[in-house]
Amino acid sequence: MGILLFEQFSNYCLANTVEPLRAANDVARRKLYDWHFLTLDGEAVNASSGLSVAPDASLREGAGGEILFLLPSYGFRTLAKPASLAALRSAAQRYGTLAGLDTGSWLLAAAGLLDGRPATIHWEELEGFSESFPEVEARRERFVIDGDRITCSGAMATYDLMSELLGRHHGEALRLEVSWLLMQGSASAGDAPIAAARSPAVQRAMRTMQEHVEEPLPMKKVARRVGLTQRALEQRFRSELGAAPRTVYRRIRLLAARKLVDETRLPVSEIALRCGYENPSAMTRAFAAEFGLTPRDIRNAV
Structure with missing residues (x-):
């Protein structure tokens, strides 16, 4: 450019x-x-x-x-x-x-x-x-x-x-993470990306997602906890964040996984469980799809 x-x-x-x-x-x-x-x-x-x-x-x-x-x-x-x-x-x-x-x-x-x-x-x-x-x-x-x-x-x-x-150019997941990084000062899951949302309902939904990373909630239950129907929650997320709630939830869990990959020596199997994945291979595939690198790639680069 x-x-x-x-x-x-x-x-x-x-x-x-x-x-x-x-x-x-x-x-x-x-x-x-x-x-x-x-x-x-x-x-x-x-x-x-x-x-x-x-x-x-x-x-x-x-x-x-x-x-x-x-x-x-x-x-x-x-x-x-x-x-x-x-x-x-x-x-x-x-x-x-x-x-x-x-x-x-x-x-x-x-x-x-x-x-x-x-x-x-x-x-x-x-x-x-x-x-x-x-x-x-x-x-x-x-x-x-x-x-x-x-x-x-x-x-x-x-x-x-x-x-x-x-x-x-690179998908909603990257757009959201850049927004969170610039607005919050950190892209880690420990820093809530709440500022990216405007309405209290979406902010509460994102907070709920962060509080349930290890045992993810069905989207219907997330919506019920913030007083919305699942359809209304979908509309709010797409309007305010440009992505579906499910996409944002997955991103929050994968950000938590990347933080653990970066900052700990926990095995990938343990990280997968802590981030709501029963199958380590499934988490690794999702991780690579989101970040372009596997957990092993990141650790080998250090």
Whole structure:
């Protein structure tokens, strides 16, 4: 991925772009994502906070990749110069997808790269964006993914966008764990991933799951304990966490298993029992499917 920074870029937006990628690599224990910092001329730029970033290369020197993220912020209109827009059009030939974050949508539209497409931008600029680019379908949304074009409405929405991309690229399980890791400071089962849920009912359900790792409860009983039908629980989980309760429960149990693999020398058979698996082979298969590594792989790597 290329991350194209402009003078006065938002450091908050940059962090919400890069940190989910870094966390995904950490969780997966392998490099799922690789990124390079770019500027139009290869010179350092300063964030609106004063942070200076020296790029790896200029946009022209960038080798290309799957996605190019554009991160302008203040003064974005002055950036829409013919040379800059030509550079973006050229980059569109080297990157599979172009993503305008915050006010990056304006530059994509000015370069003619959003013609005939739906797009969003920071809410303060939406009206001006719509008037300036009638050929673009302006939408008041947090982010819009339209094939090989992505637009996002601001720094906070950038985190939601990156979470969505993680889920699309590598599944809901990884997306959930990255969310828990960044929100809680740890992905271990000992740190409850409750903050990922909004409603008290879903929070209570997740707490119930954590309290019954060794002897998992049927989903119907989990729902009854929080005062919901199983169907209502399913709907709440999918709405708030983007995954079924059963998926979240399995993930909680496997996170508990990985914590024991990491921090103890217990045999896999004992870990399996402690995490609700009567069959060690079944746990090992589920563990490898979730993390891409078996318990033995993790211990041998230490």
